[in-house]
Amino acid sequence: MTDVVIRRATATDVPGIVSMLIDDEIAAQRESPADLTPYQAAFAAIETDPNQFLVVAERNDELVGTLQLTIIPGLSRKGATRGLVEAVRVAASARGTGLGTTLLEWAREEARTRGCTMLQLTSDKARTDAHRFYASLGFQNTHEGFKLPLS
Numbered sequence: 001m002t003d004v005v006i007r008r009a010t011a012t013d014v015p016g017i018v019s020m021l022i023d024d025e026i027a028a029q030r031e032s033p034a035d036l037t038p039y040q041a042a043f044a045a046i047e048t049d050p051n052q053f054l055v056v057a058e059r060n061d062e063l064v065g066t067l068q069l070t071i072i073p074g075l076s077r078k079g080a081t082r083g084l085v086e087a088v089r090v091a092a093s094a095r096g097t098g099l100g101t102t103l104l105e106w107a108r109e110e111a112r113t114r115g116c117t118m119l120q121l122t123s124d125k126a127r128t129d130a131h132r133f134y135a136s137l138g139f140q141n142t143h144e145g146f147k148l149p150l151s
Contacts, residue, residue, distance in 0.1 A: 004099060017054075055106070
């Protein structure tokens with residue numbers, strides 16, 4: 001994927017990122033491009049937090065992928081720092097090209113550079129193809145995840 005550039009997202013990328021979030025049968029139920037205000041507010045918070053890395057993958061001036069990497073310092077595991085990957089998306093036009101691998105390799109190297117000893121992610125139980133993909137990259141399904149909606 002030598003023709004892809006992975007870079008920090010900018011405010012002007014927000015509509016394109018939201019489009020990728022929506023282009024997903026699970027996320028389409030909870031996302032909406034009608035009002036970008038909450039996405040722009042979230043971007044502003046992410047942009048000012050030094051432990052957040054919202055990135056986009058760009059090919060020929062087109063956004064083709066995105067993910068968010070969060071660096072989490074912690075006390076467990078002898079004070080280990082973890083990298084948490086969220087909201088991995090590849091545009092429909094780039095699926096099957098190896099871009100997902102490229103994005104996760106970027107996240108792994110960035111997390112290592114930032115002193116992380118572990119890279120982790122969660123994936124909706126319905127995303128069985130994604131689970132196979134993550135396993136092919138060496139991720140292990142070692143835990144059950146729990147979520148509690150607060151709104």
